[in-house]
Amino acid sequence: MINIIWVGMLVIGVIVGGMSGRIEQVTAAALQASEAAVSLSFKLIGVMSLWLGIMKIADKSGVIRLCTWLIRPLTRWLFPSIPKDHPALGAIMMLLSANALGLGNAATPLGLKAMQELQKLNMDKETASDAMCTLLALTTAGFTLIPATVIALRSAAGSLGPTEIVATTLMASLTANCAVILCDKCCQRFFGDRGRH
Secondary structure, three states: OHHHHHHHHHHHHHHHHHHOOOHHHHHHHHHHHHHHHHHHHHHHHHHHHHHHHHHHHHHHHOHHHHHHHHOHHHHHHHOOOOOOOOHHHHHHHHHHHHHHOOOHHHHHHHHHHHHHHHHHHOOOOOOOOHHHHHHHHHHHHOOOOOOHHHHHHHHHOOOOOOOOOHHHHHHHHHHHHHHHHHHHHHHHHHOHHHHOO
C-alpha cells in the first residue's frame, strides 16, 4: 500500500510539474534528492557498522546475555511471548539502549535485527505479532536518557548550553513511553489481536 502511495505522489508531482511548465525543476529535484540519499547512506555506514560490531562483540562475550538477565523482569512483562534466552531479547535490549543514548541512526540497524528475530517467532508471517507491535511502539516513543545526537548538533551549531535540553527530553520521552506502554497493554488486554493489527 505504501508503494502505491509513493508512486501516486511521484506521478502527481510529475504531472503537475509538466502542466505548470516546471518539468526541469522536477528533474533537478529528483537528481538532488538522489544525491542527498546516497550522501546520507555513506554518512550512516560508519555509525551502523560501529553499533552492529559492538552488538556482535557484546553477543559473543556474553554481555548481552548478562544484561538481558538483569532486565528480564521488565522484558518478560513487556514481551511475554518471547521465550527465555532467545536472541530477540538481546537485540531488543541493544535497540532500547541505543535509543536511551539518543543514537537514533545507530538504532535503525539494531531495530531491523530485533524485528528479524521477532519474525522468526511469528506464526503468521503476513501480520505483525504482539511483540513486534510492542517493540515498534516503544521504538517510536523512543525513551531517551541522553540525547547525544541532538547535543552534538547543538554544540556544532554553536549553542552556549547544548545540554540544556536533557531534562525536558527525559521528561517528554518518559511520558511518551508510559503512554505507549499503557495503550499497548490495554489493547492486548481488551482487544487482543484485533486491537493490535
